Amino acid sequence: MIREKIKKSIEDALKKLEIEAKEIHLEHPEDLSHGDYSTNVAMVLAPKSGLKPLQLAEKLKSDLSKGLQKGGFIEKIDIAGPGFINFYLSPEFFNESIKEILERKSDFGKNDLGKGKKVIVEYSSPNIAKPFTIGHLRSTIIGDSIAKILEFSGHQVIRDNHIGDWGTQFGKLIVAIKKWGDEKKLNKSKNPVKILVDLYIKFHKEVEKNPKLEDEAREWFKKLEQHDKETFSLWKKIVDWSMKEFNRLYGRLGVKFDEILPESFFEEKMREVLEEIKNKKIGQMSEGALVIFFTEESHLPPLLVQKSDGTSLYATRELATDKYRKEKYGKDIVIINEVGSEQKEYFKQIFAAEEMLGWFKKGERVHISHGLYRLPEGRMSTRKGNAVWLEDIVNEAVKRAGEFNREVAEPVAIGALKFNDLKRESKSDIVFSWDEILNLKGDSGPYLQYTYARARSVLLKAEQEKIKPSTIYHLPATDPERLLYRFPEVVERAVREYSPHYIAIYLLDLASAFNSFYNEIKIVDKNDPDSPYKVALTQAVSIILKNGLWLLGIQTPEKM
RNA sequence: GCUCCCGUAGUUAAAUGGAUAUAACGGCUCCCUUCUAAGGAGUAAUUGUAGGUUCGAUUCCUACCGGGAGCACCA
Numbered sequence: 353m354i355r356e357k358i359k360k361s362i363e364d365a366l367k368k369l370e371i372e373a374k375e376i377h378l379e380h381p382e383d384l385s386h387g388d389y390s391t392n393v394a395m396v397l398a399p400k401s402g403l404k405p406l407q408l409a410e411k412l413k414s415d416l417s418k419g420l421q422k423g424g425f426i427e428k429i430d431i432a433g434p435g436f437i438n439f440y441l442s443p444e445f446f447n448e449s450i451k452e453i454l455e456r457k458s459d460f461g462k463n464d465l466g467k468g469k470k471v472i473v474e475y476s477s478p479n480i481a482k483p484f485t486i487g488h489l490r491s492t493i494i495g496d497s498i499a500k501i502l503e504f505s506g507h508q509v510i511r512d513n514h515i516g517d518w519g520t521q522f523g524k525l526i527v528a529i530k531k532w533g534d535e536k537k538l539n540k541s542k543n544p545v546k547i548l549v550d551l552y553i554k555f556h557k558e559v560e561k562n563p564k565l566e567d568e569a570r571e572w573f574k575k576l577e578q579h580d581k582e583t584f585s586l587w588k589k590i591v592d593w594s595m596k597e598f599n600r601l602y603g604r605l606g607v608k609f610d611e612i613l614p615e616s617f618f619e620e621k622m623r624e625v626l627e628e629i630k631n632k633k634i635g636q637m638s639e640g641a642l643v644i645f646f647t648e649e650s651h652l653p654p655l656l657v658q659k660s661d662g663t664s665l666y667a668t669r670e671l672a673t674d675k676y677r678k679e680k681y682g683k684d685i686v687i688i689n690e691v692g693s694e695q696k697e698y699f700k701q702i703f704a705a706e707e708m709l710g711w712f713k714k715g716e717r718v719h720i721s722h723g724l725y726r727l728p729e730g731r732m733s734t735r736k737g738n739a740v741w742l743e744d745i746v747n748e749a750v751k752r753a754g755e756f757n758r759e760v761a762e763p764v765a766i767g768a769l770k771f772n773d774l775k776r777e778s779k780s781d782i783v784f785s786w787d788e789i790l791n792l793k794g795d796s797g798p799y800l801q802y803t804y805a806r807a808r809s810v811l812l813k814a815e816q817e818k819i820k821p822s823t824i825y826h827l828p829a830t831d832p833e834r835l836l837y838r839f840p841e842v843v844e845r846a847v848r849e850y851s852p853h854y855i856a857i858y859l860l861d862l863a864s865a866f867n868s869f870y871n872e873i874k875i876v877d878k879n880d881p882d883s884p885y886k887v888a889l890t891q892a893v894s895i896i897l898k899n900g901l902w903l904l905g906i907q908t909p910e911k912m
Numbered sequence: 913g914c915u916c917c918c919g920u921a922g923u924u925a926a927a928u929g930g931a932u933a934u935a936a937c938g939g940c941u942c943c944c945u946u947c948u949a950a951g952g953a954g955u956a957a958u959u960g961u962a963g964g965u966u967c968g969a970u971u972c973c974u975a976c977c978g979g980g981a982g983c984a985c986c987a
Contacts, residue, residue, distance in 0.1 A: 379928065392930060395967065405967070433931040434967070479987070519987060570985095615987095641985055651915060652983095659985040666987045694981050696916060723917080726980080756950055764950085776925060780918055781980060787937085788924060793950055794936040795925080802950050813947045845928080857926060860935075864952095871943090871952040890947095912950075 365415040387438030394435040405435030443826040449837035451823040453892040466507030473499040475690035479516035480594040481548040485739040495690035497852040515614035523573030528555040544593040618672040655701040693721035723781035763907040771797030775856040803863040807894040822884035831865040
């Protein structure tokens, strides 16, 4: 890659001056008028060299310029500001890069950072009998994109959906069904999950008046863990009702999993884990429960792995899950959990426990966290009944997108929702707003889809006019060209930091550069000798947009 | 009380310690006889406060202020 070439030549130039450099910083200036690459070495190393930054920059420049040849990849080198050395790439370079994009097509941007690496990405993980809300959407969308980016970078990826189908909440739900519900009604209902959630909310209201209900719920969960026949079949029904709804949503979102191993799958495997914890003397009994304590420096609170009534907890299932995964996928497996940031401390506990057990080394367990969706008035909560259901949002989005174009309303609406989550760094909270989440203009998914459709339409016209794309002619470097070749770098950064938003922001820049280009000139023009080159450029833009949007899980309709 | 995260134009966000802090929405002005106006061009407006480190700080450190999250039998 060009980046490495420039770095190497800077290194050589420094060596000649006998200056040692730990790391050479090479970046893209924010402003395209400052060139394509820029380095600050002259400023960083000036004190060491005994020269002023500008003097050192001059010396380096004169040496670097010697290596420039006609027809090479670098057109000129400039010194600017307090001592930046700026590199301007040549038209020949841009020609080559477009050629490469047209040749590699959907493979362009791939890298081998993940060669030979196996990774499980766990995301979405909704809870049975709870609404699939806007909150789960974040994990689903970000996780799906991260899985795609990892795959694009050569990792072997296993997508896992760890459905929450076990735990005390089922005790609560069963109490509520028995007391206030009607199984026949539930069976017939089109929306059984809504009824279940209402029952769940009712339980939490009633429990304030009558705390004994909690004990009843715990009893029912215990019955469930003992596989009481009637209880078990009721539980099974509840799971089926919910899964039907989840699968309908996954279908619409275009999200797939390789493996769906719900918590209940690990039910039998928990005893083994508890024994291992006891045998390795990692846990101890405290107030009748089995608890893991951590070192004082870690500042971590103790982790409960078995309740005093002998039943399991979320953490128990988590540990059993990871043990199973390790056994199934081999010792070098990396496990990533895409889960909300409110579980940050909890995951630290889990990772610490798994290290103590000798299962995983540092870096083999990763928690990618995201902030939560909040309402202007506070937190969303199933119990309070103020959560926003995802299906309502998707339907509303499709309605709004349909006002522009009915045919592509669904992919455009989904694209808008996904992009809204992926365009930002995921750690901060989002205050829910219909206008923000359903934004179809400006910095949005539909903007990118629109730009793609526009590029495709240009290409169609070029075909009709029989203008074949060619990388032989060239213009002075245009803005879109100066962004196109960066795509692989952006992908690499997104993998390294598990951050799809770098791709999202990059695509916006590229699309905006292309749209300006499009507006200023005519691309398809028989009388223009540069037209074939402009067509090739357009084709390259369409390829990058398609690849980039694919990594974000966003569809690219040909027309809209 | 302890731990963690976040404070950037009116709003929502971006920015590997770099140059004049970048976009979008909203506001105001323009551009459809032209390959898609879900578009383009222009315009005004921003780093919570006080210190420190640095040639250079939105970014790193300290304190404070404001918002959010978590902290033993929920998931």
